[in-house]
Amino acid sequence: MSGILEGKRVLVTGVLLESSIAFHTARVAQREGAEILLTAYPRPSLTERVAQQLPRPAPVVALDITDEGQLAGLADVVRAxxxxxxxxVHSIGFAxxxxxxxxxxNTSFESVATALHASAFSLKSLTSACLPLFGDEGGAVVGLTFDxxxxxxxxxxxGPAKAALEATSRYLARDLGKLDIRCNLVAAGPIGSMAAKSIPGFAELAKVWDQRSPLPWDVSDPEPVGRSVVALLSDWLPKTTGEIVHADGGLHAIGG
Known part of the structure; x- marks a missing residue:
């Protein structure tokens, strides 16, 4: 029985460690038949090492999402x-x-601008850089947010950076629909990745999540989120775009 991504070619950004959502997305995508290419920043050697832990070792290309020169050459690298x-898959966020x-x-606008560029505008710039790679049958762009x-x-x-990301996804859905390219986001619950752990107070937030979410939530298990991303990459949601799918144990539906 073939997987839901059989024959699909997928670029996955944001793989740094095995604990990352992006790594588990790539693993599930391979399991479902996809051919995967990973991007790496800031230390390609880390991503290359982690790529060997996938079911099939995946190639890795360096990409600074804020570097216009690297973005301009990305299509040629991916095509090769x-x-x-x-x-x-856009799995990039930084502040x-x-x-x-x-x-x-008290945050300076310089730091706010960095957060907005890396976490929100990058969805548009990455997608635009990759547009020449999509064929007549279109495809799917999936990003990750935190409600x-x-x-x-x-x-x-x-928070405002993720709000900008969510709005950017809707505008991309509007403009890319004529190319039959869908753009959606997955709103994940807290996962104990390196990026998440760099956020002050993350441990306290993660501790109460499982207590409040209707479904059990395991902060150490990114695979359910990865599966949601893969579902949106597949052909099983062919008319779903501009959407935010919650993979958070259902906490978004529960009041305080």
Whole structure:
């Protein structure tokens, strides 16, 4: 029995460690038949090492998502590795430390701009760089967010950055629909990745999540989120775009 991504070519960004959602997305995608290419930043050697832990070792290309020169050459690099694309996974978010941890009122615009560029505008710039790789049958772009409807403790300027990401996804869905390219996001619950652990107060947030979510939530298990991303990459949701799918144990549906 073939997998739901059989024959698909997918570029996955944001794989740094085995604990990352992006790594588990790549693993599930391979298991479902996809051919995978990973991007790496800031230390390609780390991603190359982790790529060997996938069911099939995947090639890795260096990419700084804020570097216009690297973005301009990305299509040629991906084409040389995969020939084209059917799916793209945006798993990138970054904010300087002074934009997190209760410093919301004092953060400089320079740090806010860095967070917005890396975490939100990058969805548009990455997608635009990869557009020449999609064929006549279109494909899917899937990004990762952390529900931006709420002001989370300690999350500070990453909250507005995720809100901008969510709006960017909707506008991309609007403009890419004519190319039969869908753009959706998965709103994940807290996962104990290195990026998450760099957020002050993450441990406290993660501790209460399982107590409040209707379904059991395991902060050490990114695979359910990865499966949700793979489902959106597949042809099983052919008319779903501009959507945010929650993979958070259902906590988003529960009041305080």
């Amino acid at each position: 590795e995969l020939g084209g694309l059917d799916g793209l 300087p430390q002074d934009a997190l941890g209760g410093n919301f009122l 931006a409807r709420f002001a989370w403790p300690q999350y500070d300027w990453m």
